[in-house]
Amino acid sequence: MFIPCDRGGGSAAPDFKGFTLLTPAVSVGNVGQLAIDLVISTLDMTKVGYFYTDCLVPMVGNNPYATAEENSTELSINAEVYSLPSKKLVVLQIRSPFIKNKYRPFCETLLSWVKSSKCARVVLLSSSHAYQRDDEQLLGTPLRYLLTPDMEKAVGGRMQELNWKEMEKVAAYPGISDTDKVLHVPGGGITKLLFTESYSKGIQMAVLLKFCSEGDNIPDAFVLANYLNEWLQLIKSEVSTSNNSTDPSSQWKIPSSWRLLFGSGLPPALF
C-alpha cells in the first residue's frame, strides 16, 4: 500500500517508528483535509511516499504546495505521505472520496500499515454536520475530541487541562429514554469506523473534530488547525500585543492550490 518516494542514492524506506500519524477523514466541508493542507504547507513537510490504492477516486495534478516555478512541477495524487522527522510527525493527506464499497478495505489497510510501520499514535482530523447538533451542543465550542482508552491514559490529562470537550454519545433510539448511548458522527465519513477499529486493535487514536456545514470551509480549517496546535504545538502562537491573546491563525501558510476555490474569474460581459 505505502510506496516510498525514490529519493535517489538507494536510500532506505523512511522509518516511522514512534511517529505520530496525522490524517484526515473525508468529511463534511472537507475540513480535516483543509486543515492538513495548512499543516503540510506551513511546516514545509517533505513528501516521502504515497499510497497505491484502488479505494480512492483517482486524481492527479501538479504540486499543491508550490511556492515557486521550480517546485511547481512535481506530480501529486490522491493519497500522499509527508514527514517531518524533527517533530516525529508523519502526515497522510487524502484528496479524493472513497470509491463505493471501498472504505472498509481502506480502513483495514491503513490500520495495518499503522501497526507495521510502528507509529506511536494516530490523530484523525474530522468534522460533523452542524445541523445534527442537539440543544446543548448548539452552545459553546463547536470543537470536540475522542480518545481510545490507551490514548486516554497517555493524554487524557492534557485534554482536561486544555478544557476540551469530549464528543457526546447519543441515544441509540432517539426519543426513547433509557436507551443505550452510542457514538454517532454524522457527516464524519470513516471517522467512526476508524475510531472503533483502532479501539478494538489497541491502536492509540485521537479524533479532533469540528461541527460545520458545507460552504466556504476555510475558516473551519483554521479553527481545527488551531485546535490541533493547542495540543501538539506544531507551530508557535505569537502573542498579539494589542489584545494580549495568542492567535496562531496568521501563522498558518495557505497553500497555492487554495486559489480559485469557487471557480474561475467572472466574465466582464456579465455586468
Add this chain to the structure above:
Amino acid sequence: MATFFGEVVVAPSRAGLDEEEEAREETPEDREIRREIEKKRYRRRCSGGEIDVLWTWKSGGCAEEPLVCSRFIVAIGRNAAAFLSSFILDSVCWEVVGVVKLWNEWCRTSSTTNVLPTDSFCLFYRLISDPTVLLCQCSCYVAEDQQFQWLEKVFGSMQKKGLQVTILSTCPVADYKTQESTLTLASPFLKALKTKEFQDQVCCPLLEQPNIVRDLPAA
C-alpha cells in the same frame, strides 16, 4: 438545511459515504434499480471480471508472456480517440492487437474490433514497422471502480522497462480554473502533466494549480 420555500432538505455531503443515510434517502424504485445494477455487476465480476482484455497478437508466444512495449499512447474519450482516427491510425501502418470488453451502467463494449466511430470501444493497435509501439483508443467510459482493474489488466500484460506512456484526453474549458473568465480564453488549448522521469521536451505549458485531472487519465 432550509430552502427558499421553507422545506428542509438534507444537503449532500462531501463525506461521501454514510451508507445507512444513503439508503434512507432513496425511493423504493431507486433502491430496486441500484440493487439490479449491483447484481449485474457482481455476476460479471464473478464470471471472470467486469473487464476483459483480449489480446490478438500471435508473435511472442502465448498471451501470458508480457508484451514488449517501448511506447504506449492512450487516447481516452471520444475527442482523443477521434484525433487518433483522423491523424494517426490507418490500416496500412497499424494493426489491431487487442480489445477491452467491459460493462457498466453507462456503456458496454464488445469484443468486436470492427467498430463505428459512434460506438463505445476500447481497442489496441500496434505499429507494424515497430511492434513495440502500442496505441490504445478508449472511447468508452471506464467507471471509477473499474479504473484500477483496467490498469492492472492492461499494464499487467506489458513489460514496463523503458516504457514511455503518453496519455491524450480532453476536458471541458468550463472546468478550467483561471483568474480571468474562461469565456475570454482562446480555446481549445493544450496543457500537460508529466512525471519527473519524463525527460523529453513537453510541447505545451504544464497544467497549473489548482487544476487537476480525474478519471482514467488520472488513474
